[in-house]
Amino acid sequence: MNIILIGPPGAGKDTQSDNLVKDFNLYKISTGDLLREEVKKESKLGIKIKSILNQGVLVSDNIINDLIENILSNKDYFNRLIFDGYPRNINQVKHLDSLIKKYDQKISYVLSLKVDKDVIIKRIIGRQICSKCGLTFNEFFNTPMKKNHLCDIKFLKKRSDDNEKTARNRFETYIKETLPVLDHYKNLNLLFEIDGTGHIHVIYKEIRRIIHS
Numbered sequence: 129m130n131i132i133l134i135g136p137p138g139a140g141k142d143t144q145s146d147n148l149v150k151d152f153n154l155y156k157i158s159t160g161d162l163l164r165e166e167v168k169k170e171s172k173l174g175i176k177i178k179s180i181l182n183q184g185v186l187v188s189d190n191i192i193n194d195l196i197e198n199i200l201s202n203k204d205y206f207n208r209l210i211f212d213g214y215p216r217n218i219n220q221v222k223h224l225d226s227l228i229k230k231y232d233q234k235i236s237y238v239l240s241l242k243v244d245k246d247v248i249i250k251r252i253i254g255r256q257i258c259s260k261c262g263l264t265f266n267e268f269f270n271t272p273m274k275k276n277h278l279c280d281i282k283f284l285k286k287r288s289d290d291n292e293k294t295a296r297n298r299f300e301t302y303i304k305e306t307l308p309v310l311d312h313y314k315n316l317n318l319l320f321e322i323d324g325t326g327h328i329h330v331i332y333k334e335i336r337r338i339i340h341s
């Protein structure tokens with residue numbers, strides 16, 4: 129099964145897709161992660177992407193769509209992909225639809241995590257990611273402590289786009305560009321809306337319930 133996970137920035141897509149990857153032997157494709165990897169390389173393209181990420185707007189569809197085709201065409205991931213952060217606008221939906229047909233695959237579920245703007249802003253501003261183990265914490269909701277995090281605190285980093293101004297822009301971009309994507313999948317009866325404000329385990333339980341039903 130291929131799954132699409134949609135939600136505003138900070139909705140918990142990353143955490144929940146990691147859970148799904150483990151339990152259902154899926155492969156995660158996070159366009160945000162792929163873009164951040166390019167930024168780390170400090171390539172010409174990476175420098176351009178960094179400035180776009182810091183504005184909180186979307187990177188051009190051409191860059192994103194090429195990244196996606198590389199993965200969809202790989203037989204190792206056939207019908208076992210979880211899309212985290214893609215498609216993010218109607219153009220990307222059309223491109224994904226054509227690739228799904230081209231590689232004879234299927235979208236089984238589109239899961240939308242719903243979280244209010246105020247919670248989102250706090251989640252984003254407080255987000256800390258350990259550069260050593262990859263775990264994500266939050267200064268307000270899930271403080272890294274000895275019992276839940278073994279690495280030194282010096283490894284805790286913030287994403288450069290996790291500040292209030294960019295977070296607000298990213299939320300506005302989500303409303304403008306990504307909400308129409310939900311309507312598209314609703315019309316195809318593939319959309320499942322999930323309350324993304326509760327505890328991580330409760331949200332994941334609901335996701336599993338949907339997949340098993």
Ligand code: AMP
Nearest residue numbers: 137159160181185186187192213214216
């Ligand atoms: P994320 O890690 O999913 O929150 O994405 C971080 C940033 O990467 C977004 O604010 C966008 O600037 C960019 N980005 C990620 N995925 C996409 C996409 N599918 N299309 C365009 N831009 C994207």
